[in-house]
Amino acid sequence: xxxxxxxHWFWAWDDEKEEAWLREMSQNGWHLSSVGIPGFYxxxxxxSKDYVYRLDFIRDRKDYDNYLQLFIDTGWDHLGEMGxxxxxxxxxxxxxxxxxxxxxxxxxxxxxxxxxxxxxxLPLVINGLMIVSRRRGISDVFGIIFIGFILxxxxxxxxxxxxxxxxxxxx
Amino acid sequence: MDGxxxxxxxxxxxxxxxxxxxxxxxxxxxxLHGYGVMQKVEIMSExxxxxxxxxxxxxxxxxxxxxxxxxAGEEDRRKLFVLTSKGQEVIKEHIRRxxxxxxxxxxxxxx
Numbered sequence: 001x002x003x004x005x006x007x008h009w010f011w012a013w014d015d016e017k018e019e020a021w022l023r024e025m026s027q028n029g030w031h032l033s034s035v036g037i038p039g040f041y042x043x044x045x046x047x048s049k050d051y052v053y054r055l056d057f058i059r060d061r062k063d064y065d066n067y068l069q070l071f072i073d074t075g076w077d078h079l080g081e082m083g084x085x086x087x088x089x090x091x092x093x094x095x096x097x098x099x100x101x102x103x104x105x106x107x108x109x110x111x112x113x114x115x116x117x118x119x120x121x122l123p124l125v126i127n128g129l130m131i132v133s134r135r136r137g138i139s140d141v142f143g144i145i146f147i148g149f150i151l152x153x154x155x156x157x158x159x160x161x162x163x164x165x166x167x168x169x170x171x
Numbered sequence: 172m173d174g175x176x177x178x179x180x181x182x183x184x185x186x187x188x189x190x191x192x193x194x195x196x197x198x199x200x201x202x203l204h205g206y207g208v209m210q211k212v213e214i215m216s217e218x219x220x221x222x223x224x225x226x227x228x229x230x231x232x233x234x235x236x237x238x239x240x241x242x243a244g245e246e247d248r249r250k251l252f253v254l255t256s257k258g259q260e261v262i263k264e265h266i267r268r269x270x271x272x273x274x275x276x277x278x279x280x281x282x
Contacts, residue, residue, distance in 0.1 A: 054225075056225050063250075065248040066205075066245075066248055066249060066250045067228055068248075069205075069247075069248045069249050070204075070205040070206060070224045070227065070228055070249070071224045071225075073204075073205065073206035073224075073249070074206060074209065074223075074224045076224065099223050100225035100226075101223050101225045101226050102222050102226045103189065103191060103226055106223075106225060106226040106230070107225075109229050110225065
């Protein structure tokens with residue numbers, strides 16, 4: 001069996017684009033086999049299939065088995081986890097649109113969990129960058145990386161907030 | 172009397188329920204696991220309500236935290252839940268309101 005590893009970067013707020021990309025890969029005969037390192041995807045070659053991919057976000061470890069079982073019972077295959085992102089797959093018959101969230105409110109909750117994590121780890125990220133800068137001295141290059149990082153962070157939080165807002169309006 | 176007012180106040184903060192939540196509570200009159208609830212809701216609602224696993228998992232967590240349902244055991248990695256007495260009061264009040272709505276809407280078929 002032919003296997004390839006592809007690199008493709010998706011931001012947390014682009015999860016729907018990621019789902020669409022994975023579906024397209026499967027339609028071309030490349031099926032996601034595992035995830036692990038962020039941005040790297042392993043694919044096995046096979047027959048073209050209309051697989052629908054759905055990404056959930058959950059970090060709870062205590063109830064993980066029960067959580068996964070519910071998806072498996074419903075017909076979803078669990079392909080793996082990457083930093084809290086759960087990769088699920090199910091074959092779509094006649095182009096049927098398969099969803100793991102049946103209403104916007106619960107879908108918005110998923111983005112709220114991502115947002116919460118980003119807000120919680122922000123002080124840690126800043127702290128880490130500070131420690132590095134103290135050790136190495138603040139060079140111009142480091143200053144630019146620092147500012148760039150914070151800007152991406154703020155941008156990401158804004159995008160996720162916008163997504164939540166959009167979903168809440170549709171309720 | 173005071174107790175009644177207090178009780179109804181407590182219940183009102185959970186109302187109105189979404190259609191999915193109302194069906195989940197109705198299904199949990201008997202202890203069921205997640206997939207059991209999904210199947211039961213589909214049958215009860217005559218296929219008008221379909222609940223995704225992500226939505227149901229979140230609903231279970233919320234309803235458990237609110238004390239409307241409680242864990243009733245475990246079956247091969249599947250948690251079973253059942254309605255609490257508070258959950259029963261909430262769904263009963265919700266249905267009472269829906270019946271009032273249905274009574275008011277009884278003539279709409281002739282519009």
